[in-house]
Amino acid sequence: MSVLEPAAASAAALDALQGALSDPAVRDLAWLLAGAPLLRAHPPVGELATVFESEREAVAIAAWLLELDRDPSPLKQALAVTRIARLGRYAECLLAFFLQHGPAARLVAANVALRLAGRTIGECDFLVESASGRRLHWELAVKCYLHAGGTRAELADYVGPNLQDRFDRKLAHLLGHQLPLSAREEFAALGHMGPWRPQMFVKGWLFYRWGEAPPIPEAVDPSHCRGFWVPSGEWPALGAARAAARWRVLPRLDWLAPRAPIANEDVDVAGLSTSDALTERLAQQAGPIMVASFERQASVLGRWHETERGFVVPDDWPEQARSYAQASA
Template identity: 75%
Template sequence: MSALEPAADPAAALAALQGALSDPIVRDLAWLLFSVPLLRAQPPAGPLAPAFETAQEEAATLVWLRELDRDPAALHQAIAATRITRLGRYAECLLGFFLQHGPACRLVAANVALRLAGRTIGECDFLVETASGRRLHWELAVKCYLHAGGDRAELADYVGPNLQDRFDLKLAHLLGHQLPLSAREEFAALGHRGPWQPQMFVKGWLFYRWGETPPVPLPVDPLHHRGFWVTRGDWAASHARRDDARWAVLPRLAWLALRPSVADQDAAAAGLMTAEALSERLAQPTGPVMIAAFERDPLAPGRWCETERGFVVPDEWPEQARAYALSIA
C-alpha cells in the first residue's frame, strides 16, 4: 500500500479544488479534508490524522466531492438535521458525513462519552477504521486564533477573538486529556474493540496584526492559513481606502473555506458592500468581527472572489489580548 504523498503546493491544490466547487457547504467539507493542518505532528502523543490512507483514496475523494457538489441535498439535510451554532460542531457534522458516505475511512462511532463514577470525563470525537484495518481515534479541532501582537512567538500568543481560548491551552488539553481517553481502562469497557491509535485533526486560521510578521512557533505548521487583524481605529488607514474591493461580514459558520465567487447581480444579496458601507457597520459597538475582501476575478469577468480575510477588533482589544497571552493558566 503506497503512502500518500503531500501536494507540492497544498494551497494551490486546495484553491484549484475549490475553484471547481460551487456549493458553500461542499467547499467547507473540501477545505476540512484538504487544508493544511494548523499544527505539526507532536510526537509521541500527538501524531496528525491524515484524511486518506492512500493516494487512491484521495483521488476517489476528489471525484466524490465533485459529484456531491452537483447534488448536495444529502449533505444539506445532514447539516440541517441539527441546529448548529458552533463552528466546532459544524466541522464535526461535515467530517462525520464524509466518514459515513465518503470513499476513505469508515466511521465506527462518534462522540463516544467516557464516564467515571457517574460523571462524564471526556468524549472521543471519532473512532474510525481504515481500509487496511488500522483503528484510529481522531480528535477534531477547528480554531481561529489571533496573534496578540508584537515580536514574541509562542503558542500562548495566539488567542481566541473573544479571549476565551488560547492555543497553548488547547494543545495541552488535546495531548494531556483528549487523545489519551481511548487508552483508558474505562474506555475498553464501552465495547469498542481496540487498541486505538490517537491522532489530532486540527484545522483553522491564524490571524496577524496588520503589518506584523512575527516568527512562527515551532509547533505551528508554517504553511497554515493566514489572515489579518486590525483595530477599529486602524481600519480606515489599513483597508478602508481600497475602493476597488468589496467587503462582507462573515458569520461564524462561514469561517472555514473561502467563500464562493459572486456575480455582479448577486453582490448585494450576498452581503458584499463598499468599504464606506462596512465602515458604517463597524462603527456600531460590537466585539471582534470577521470580514472578507472580494476583488474582481481576473479569470471571470463580472464576478467577485474572496482574496483575504481578517478580524476587526475593538480598540481596547490588543491590550486585553496581550494580558491574556501573558496570564498564568
C-alpha cells in the first residue's frame, strides 16, 4: 500500500471527526490536516503533501485532536504569541503547532530563508521529518479564489476576491520558484542536510457564481471545498431562496473550516441574522464580503449548522474579475 492510500483514508476519517470538535481553532487545524487539497499533484516537482503515513498515525492524530479540543489552551497560547492578521499566517501557526506537538511528522525548521549576495531570494515554509525518516520540504498556501464566471475552465479564471491574486500565477510561482528552493546548492550550505523532497500543501475554497456550474480545470482536485459568489444586486433573490437560513458575516480568520454548530439559544449572541437584516449590513461595506448560511437541524438538538458559504461582491466586480482573469500573465 502506498503512503497516499492510508493518507486518503485518514483524511476521510478526520473529516468525519469535525462533528465532534467544538473549539474553532482545533476545528481549523483538523480541516487543515484533513481537508481536500485545491490541486491535483503536478509531478515531478509538485507532489502533494501527506501528513499521515499509516493508519496508526491516523488513529493517534484523531485522539490527539479530541484531547486538544477538550483543553485547547496550549493551542490558544501558541496562537497568542504572534499577532495574527493574515489567513496564511494563521494557517502557518496551526501547522507549526501540529508539527511541534502532534503524534506524527516532526518539525525540523520553519521559514528558512535563502540569501544570495545579501538578498533574500526565497523562503522554505517547513522542513519536516516523517515518522519513517522521509525528509520533506512543505510549501503551505491557503487560498480563496472566485471563478470569474462563464464557461472557461482555466486556472486563470480563479481570482482573489480583491483581484490581487490569481490561481495560475500562484501555481506557477510554487512550481517554478518555491518548491525548487531546497534543491539548490546554496540551500545545502545552510546546514539542513538533505536531500529534501518538495511537496505542496495547498488548501482553501473555490467559489462559483450562484446558478453557474462551469467545468473544472484538470489541475484542480474535484473534491475541493466550494461555495458561491453573488453580486449584491442578486443577494435578495439568493436570500429568498434560502428562506429557512440564518446568515453571518465571516471575518478573515474564520475562512478555514466550517463554523461549529450553534445552539438555538445562542443565535443572537453568535450574530446570526435573516437575509433581510444582513442586506442592511452589506450595504454599509465596500468590497467582497464572505457570508455563511446556517440552518436548524431539529434532529441534532435544534442546533444551527453551517450549510454553505460564499461572497457577496459589488455589482461592478464581475466585469473587473473577467478583465483580470483575461489579462496576460
